[in-house]
Amino acid sequence: MLRSATTWLLVGQRFGIAAITLVIVSFAVFFATELLPGDVAEILLGQAATPEAVAGLRTAMGLDEPAIWRFLSWLAGLASGDLGMSYVNNVSIADMLSGRLANSLRLAGIVTLVCVPVALFLGIASAMWRGSVLDRLVSMLTISVISVPEFMVATLAVLIFAVWLGWLPALSYGVDVDSWGAMLRAYAMPVITLSFVVAAQMIRMTRAAVIETINTPYVEMALLKGASRTRMVLRHALPNALGPIANAVALSLSYLVGGVIIVETVFNYPGVAKLMVDAVSTRDLPLIQSCAMIFCFSYLLLITIADMIAILSNPRLRR
Amino acid sequence: MSMSLRLPTPARLGYSFNWVGRIGLAVILFWAVIAIIGPWITPYPTGEMVDFDYFGPVSQKFWMGTDYLGRDILSRVIMGARYTVGIALAAVTLACAGGVLLGMIAGVMGGWFDTLLSRLLDAFNGIPSLLFGLVVVAAVGSSIPVLILTLAAIYLPGAYRFARALAVNVNTMDFVTVARARGEGFAHLILREIFPNILGPVLADLGLRFVFIVLVLSGLSFLGLGVQPPNADWGALVRENIEGLSLGAPAVVFPSIAIASLTISVNMFIDNLPTRIRDRSA
Numbered sequence: 001m002l003r004s005a006t007t008w009l010l011v012g013q014r015f016g017i018a019a020i021t022l023v024i025v026s027f028a029v030f031f032a033t034e035l036l037p038g039d040v041a042e043i044l045l046g047q048a049a050t051p052e053a054v055a056g057l058r059t060a061m062g063l064d065e066p067a068i069w070r071f072l073s074w075l076a077g078l079a080s081g082d083l084g085m086s087y088v089n090n091v092s093i094a095d096m097l098s099g100r101l102a103n104s105l106r107l108a109g110i111v112t113l114v115c116v117p118v119a120l121f122l123g124i125a126s127a128m129w130r131g132s133v134l135d136r137l138v139s140m141l142t143i144s145v146i147s148v149p150e151f152m153v154a155t156l157a158v159l160i161f162a163v164w165l166g167w168l169p170a171l172s173y174g175v176d177v178d179s180w181g182a183m184l185r186a187y188a189m190p191v192i193t194l195s196f197v198v199a200a201q202m203i204r205m206t207r208a209a210v211i212e213t214i215n216t217p218y219v220e221m222a223l224l225k226g227a228s229r230t231r232m233v234l235r236h237a238l239p240n241a242l243g244p245i246a247n248a249v250a251l252s253l254s255y256l257v258g259g260v261i262i263v264e265t266v267f268n269y270p271g272v273a274k275l276m277v278d279a280v281s282t283r284d285l286p287l288i289q290s291c292a293m294i295f296c297f298s299y300l301l302l303i304t305i306a307d308m309i310a311i312l313s314n315p316r317l318r319r
Numbered sequence: 320m321s322m323s324l325r326l327p328t329p330a331r332l333g334y335s336f337n338w339v340g341r342i343g344l345a346v347i348l349f350w351a352v353i354a355i356i357g358p359w360i361t362p363y364p365t366g367e368m369v370d371f372d373y374f375g376p377v378s379q380k381f382w383m384g385t386d387y388l389g390r391d392i393l394s395r396v397i398m399g400a401r402y403t404v405g406i407a408l409a410a411v412t413l414a415c416a417g418g419v420l421l422g423m424i425a426g427v428m429g430g431w432f433d434t435l436l437s438r439l440l441d442a443f444n445g446i447p448s449l450l451f452g453l454v455v456v457a458a459v460g461s462s463i464p465v466l467i468l469t470l471a472a473i474y475l476p477g478a479y480r481f482a483r484a485l486a487v488n489v490n491t492m493d494f495v496t497v498a499r500a501r502g503e504g505f506a507h508l509i510l511r512e513i514f515p516n517i518l519g520p521v522l523a524d525l526g527l528r529f530v531f532i533v534l535v536l537s538g539l540s541f542l543g544l545g546v547q548p549p550n551a552d553w554g555a556l557v558r559e560n561i562e563g564l565s566l567g568a569p570a571v572v573f574p575s576i577a578i579a580s581l582t583i584s585v586n587m588f589i590d591n592l593p594t595r596i597r598d599r600s601a
Contacts, residue, residue: 017438024442032458147530147582149537151557152575155564163565257447262538277542280457288457292450299447 010311018304022297026078029292030071033285078293088284097272097290104264104271108256110187111194116249119199123206123245128233130211138203145200150262154193158266161189190267197259198252205248213241243313250306257299343588350581353397354404361394366549374560374568384569386560392570395556396577402552403578406463407532410470414532415525417471418478423509423517425479426486437483440476448473448535456544466545470532481524485517492516526589530582537578553578 065073077084083093126135145153161168168188213219214237222236223229264273276291353360362382363369368389375385383392425433455469489495490513498512537554539545546552551559556574563570 020438021442021445024439025445028443028446029454032454143586144579144583147534147586148575148579149534149541149554151538151541151554152579155557155561155571155575158564254447258449258538261449261453262541265542276453277544280453280542280544283457285457288454292454295450296446299450300445303445 007312011308014304014307014311018300022300023075025296025300026075026293027071029289029296030074033289033292034067034070034074074289078290083290084286086284086287088279088282088287093287093290096275096287097294100270100272100275101294103269104260104273107187107190107194107264107269107271108260110191111198111256112253114191114195115199115202118195119202119249119252120206120245122199123203123248124210124233124238126203127207127210127214128229130214135207139207142200142203145196146204150193150197150259151266153196154189154263154266157189157193157196161192190263190269193266194256194259194263197263198255201252201255202249205252206245209244209248210237210241212244213237216240243309246309246313247306250302250309254299254302254306257295257302261295337591339587340591343584343586343591346580346584347588350400350404350577354400357397357401361391361397363391363394365390365394365398374563374566374570377569383573386556386570387562392556392560392573395551396553396573399551399553399556399574399577402463402546402550403533403536403554403581406467406470406546406552407529407536409467410532410536411474411525411529413467413471414474414528415478415521418475418480419482419514419517419521421475422479422482422484423486423513426483427490427505427509427513433483436479440479443472444476444480446473448531449538452535452539453542453544456539461539461544461547463546466536466539470536473535474528474532478524478528482517482521485520486513489513489516523589523592526585530585533578533582 074084081094083097085091086093086096122138126132126138129135168185210233214233216237219232219237223232227236260271261273261277263269264271265277268274272291272294276288276295279287279291369381369385369391371389373385373387373389375381375389377384381391381393383396386392386395421436425436451473452469455465459465495508495512498508503512536545536552537557540552540554541558543555543558546555548555548559553574557571557578560568560570560574
């Protein structure tokens with residue numbers, strides 16, 4: 001397939017918008033964590049905050065500089081991988097994050113692998129047999145999962161699998177897993193919970209995308225010519241729904257970002273989100289900034305990818 | 320089309336709701352009433368330890384059992400309704416009022432104002448909602464006004480985007496052009512021509528946003544960053560009593576049911592609104 005120059009221009013423009021958005025978001029994060037709370041030096045010193053000590057610490061930390069300058073140097077630090085030091089235990093944030101990030105990404109990766117096939121199958125099937133028992137059952141289940149908070153899905157999973165059935169441990173420690181069985185047991189609960197949350201979104205969006213293509217005249221024509229329902233969906237509708245479906249998959253994966261915050265906390269999973277929630281309770285602002293930027297970056301990345309797929313797969317969006 | 324500014328109540332417009340929508344509405348009204356009359360109907364003071372045992376079972380004395388300190392869950396759920404429903408309602412009102420007003424102004428004005436505002440608010444949509452809450456609470460601490468403002472700020476961009484799209488559509492219609500030709504002022508255009516014609520979809524959108532806000536608020540409280548003890552909304556009640564899960568205590572079940580009943584019934588109500596209300600301007 002040939003993509004015209006305008007397509008690439010549009011794609012480049014999307015990337016540009018994403019980059020600008022990232023800068024605005026980072027400014028918002030910086031502003032909220034650095035300027036709103038008041039004097040950081042005073043907070044850090046607490047009881048020992050004599051005027052001299054505060055002034056000394058302010059100079060040492062570079063808090064005397066104008067806010068915009070501090071923002072720019074923070075941004076430059078982020079870009080070059082220098083994330084600064086944690087307020088609480090004076091460890092470099094990059095060191096604290098490295099292992100955690102791998103853990104979170106592994107969790108997200110496993111969830112994606114579990115979710116995508118299941119969600120695509122159920123979404124397409126319920127669009128194919130729209131109004132059937134399967135469709136109504138799936139839609140009821142997905143609506144219920146979407147309308148309750150993530151922690152309730154987690155609580156319910158603990159109640160069923162750990163308390164009633166006793167199959168799995170209620171807590172997970174994703175660190176020392178020596179055998180496949182142990183790993184399976186450690187990851188099972190967070191993965192099950194997150195998969196439910198993400199798959200529910202994905203199924204609904206996939207179903208909507210397929211139904212939208214089924215409602216077009218050419219698919220109706222195929223049906224009128226005597227094509228079976230399966231053939232109508234698989235041969236006529238699905239190839240044209242691939243773009244919207246891929247878009248739906250990328251978009252619903254962005255729900256991982258919110259879900260992972262709750263799930264890692266509930267199951268004590270040593271990931272970035274757990275680190276961030278702990279940092280909020282100790283008010284470790286530099287650590288919060290870095291974690292927040294990681295989440296915003298992945299969220300924006302997924303949304304931009306979804307956008308891109310939509311543009312590349314649908315010529316009408318390129319006008 | 321020439322609807323004056325009156326509320327589109329079903330009776331006046333001849334709409335009928337199906338039974339799923341009616342059940343949804345009944346549950347919503349139930350919680351609204353509970354939230355209002357809460358302090359007068361709690362069987363026990365919410366902060367008082369009334370049971371010798373913790374995580375007590377459902378009994379004649381304690382209809383929903385007792386919590387981890389031996390406090391009455393029924394009373395705490397009733398008072399929790401005030402926090403959950405109250406905060407979410409205040410936040411969603413602020414978010415939608417602000418979003419719709421800005422959206423209409425941007426939609427009618429167009430030009431650089433529209434572009435600038437749209438880009439800026441789109442950028443804020445690039446922050447995941449729970450994360451936004453986490454960052455603000457980390458920075459300024461958690462109190463009820465902070466929660467309301469934060470939740471409103473999180474959902475304002477979405478309300479803006481929705482209202483702007485509707486306003487742009489209505490703005491091109493003949494009766495608006497006629498009104499403009501008549502020499503009506505900007506305020507008249509927005510309030511008398513545009514607003515009544517986007518009201519239906521905007522109200523439906525408000526309902527959905529209310530659900531999102533309830534979910535994020537519960538999530539924040541569940542993380543211990545929302546409503547602070549000794550007060551508790553439903554999310555905080557789940558958090559407090561999560562330890563009772565393995566003991567099979569009812570303490571964690573009832574607040575969960577309360578959240579689910581509210582969010583699911585709002586969804587049921589909105590999903591089953593007569594399409595003429597939901598998509599009137601389309």
